[in-house]
Amino acid sequence: MAGKPDKAAKKDLKRAKREVSKQRRKQIFEAFQMQRREDKALIPWMVGLFLLSVAVVFGVGLIFGLHWILLPVGVAIGLLAAISVFGRRVQRSVYSKAEGQPGAAGWALDNMRGQWRVTPGVAGNTHLDAVHRVIGRPGVVLVAEGAPHRVKSLLAQEKKRTSRVVGSLPIYDVVVGNDEGQVPLKKLQRHLMKLPRNISAKQMETIEGRLAALGSRAAAMPKGPMPAGAKMRSVQRTVRRR
Numbered sequence: 073m074a075g076k077p078d079k080a081a082k083k084d085l086k087r088a089k090r091e092v093s094k095q096r097r098k099q100i101f102e103a104f105q106m107q108r109r110e111d112k113a114l115i116p117w118m119v120g121l122f123l124l125s126v127a128v129v130f131g132v133g134l135i136f137g138l139h140w141i142l143l144p145v146g147v148a149i150g151l152l153a154a155i156s157v158f159g160r161r162v163q164r165s166v167y168s169k170a171e172g173q174p175g176a177a178g179w180a181l182d183n184m185r186g187q188w189r190v191t192p193g194v195a196g197n198t199h200l201d202a203v204h205r206v207i208g209r210p211g212v213v214l215v216a217e218g219a220p221h222r223v224k225s226l227l228a229q230e231k232k233r234t235s236r237v238v239g240s241l242p243i244y245d246v247v248v249g250n251d252e253g254q255v256p257l258k259k260l261q262r263h264l265m266k267l268p269r270n271i272s273a274k275q276m277e278t279i280e281g282r283l284a285a286l287g288s289r290a291a292a293m294p295k296g297p298m299p300a301g302a303k304m305r306s307v308q309r310t311v312r313r314r
Contacts, residue, residue, distance in 0.1 A: 211242030
């Protein structure tokens, strides 16, 4: 009797996995269709890289007399190259649409991979300028987004508050933007990844616990980039109510 529930559970698990896989394929296809409509160069790039990869591997195979054996390898490499260029162009398109919108930097930080502890909106104002706090192996990174003349003071105040808690541990500050001395949104994750490793994972946990007590001085921030054309006055009114 014990075997029947196990079989039923396995069947349910397989069904759930198939459903998840189906949904993932559907999302990828929808993303491809959307990107294809907006990016006319997408398909030529994908087809071109696929054919180039196959041709190169096939050519190497001809030299060594293994062209038919290496052909499937070339097809596999070509598919990987096409998928890779698709992913990069989609990512570039997403960042291009999000750039300059309130909440975009917080969204980019939330999507970072690896051991990063992100606390969005630790400081901010009703203009939706904000400072986000990131704890990682480099130490503490304060990331500001918004109007440069306003975020500088926000960043300075938050850095002062943070230094009282973390002491001599490294604190980096980053302003997201396209002006001199700023970091473009699309390069934000890469910029943080390139920072030197100064602390251990254990120290990260200690710092996170200490900084949690500081709380937040920010107005409510949108969870992700605001849609283009959103009315700032209505958003500020909502912020004040909160």
